[in-house]
Amino acid sequence: GAVVSQHPSRVICKSGTSVKIECRSLDFQATTMFWYRQFPKQSLMLMATSNEGSKATYEQGVEKDKFLINHASLTLSTLTVTSAHPEDSSFYICSARESATYGYTFGSGTRLTVV
Amino acid sequence: AQSVAQPEDQVNVAEGNPLTVKCTYSVSGNPYLFWYVQYPNRGLQFLLKYITGDNLVKGSYGFEAEFNKSQTSFHLKKPSALVSDSALYFCAVGNQAGTALIFGKGTTLSVSS
Numbered sequence: 184g185a186v187v188s189q190h191p192s193r194v195i196c197k198s199g200t201s202v203k204i205e206c207r208s209l210d211f212q213a214t215t216m217f218w219y220r221q222f223p224k225q226s227l228m229l230m231a232t233s234n235e236g237s238k239a240t241y242e243q244g245v246e247k248d249k250f251l252i253n254h255a256s257l258t259l260s261t262l263t264v265t266s267a268h269p270e271d272s273s274f275y276i277c278s279a280r281e282s283a284t285y286g287y288t289f290g291s292g293t294r295l296t297v298v
Numbered sequence: 299a300q301s302v303a304q305p306e307d308q309v310n311v312a313e314g315n316p317l318t319v320k321c322t323y324s325v326s327g328n329p330y331l332f333w334y335v336q337y338p339n340r341g342l343q344f345l346l347k348y349i350t351g352d353n354l355v356k357g358s359y360g361f362e363a364e365f366n367k368s369q370t371s372f373h374l375k376k377p378s379a380l381v382s383d384s385a386l387y388f389c390a391v392g393n394q395a396g397t398a399l400i401f402g403k404g405t406t407l408s409v410s411s
Contacts, residue, residue, distance in 0.1 A: 217398045226403045285349050287399050291341040
């Protein structure tokens with residue numbers, strides 16, 4: 184089946200630094216990927232839709248200058264959290280849609296802790 | 299606008315008993331409905347989806363769900379629960395345009411031995 188690889192699984196960074204999270208579709212091409220944020224024991228909140236070769240579409244309230252999304256190829260999207268602060272600490276999950284099966288496959292998530 | 303409701307924060311069942319996790323949806327047009335399971339600090343694992351066809355959908359790990367258009371529901375069921383089924387379950391709705399899935403708040407399933 185479709186596999187989405189997300190790295191790193193855990194990262195601890197100092198306040199003010201930037202962190203990059205990668206999301207790769209391993210066995211299918213994904214023209215569209217999605218980035219979600221999840222707080223403990225809560226649902227997934229959509230942050231942005233990433234389209235290959237074009238600018239990402241951000242949800243209302245998500246700072247596009249803080250959460251930079253790049254989707255330079257059909258198999259890779261990256262989320263960079265810039266100038267991270269403790270309130271950015273969260274679980275970030277990516278998802279890729281496989282057009283042929285109408286399926287949405289999720290990465291294993293990245294636990295970001297900003298200290 | 300699309301939305302999903304999971305009315306129960308938690309469902310408790312004894313091992314071996316049937317389980318049901320409820321989900322209702324609101325969407326314009328034909329709904330694409332999904333169930334995912336999440337274990338602690340992990341991503342989402344796909345269980346099953348309804349796009350079209352048979353209202354009863356069978357999925358992974360013995361789970362099934364029934365699409366009920368008149369009640370706008372898509373409840374997740376399993377005939378005999380296992381302790382290992384204890385996890386957080388999410389219902390989600392999508393559409394033919396392929397936009398992002400919208401998730402319910404999640405239901406914690408606890409199966410006791």
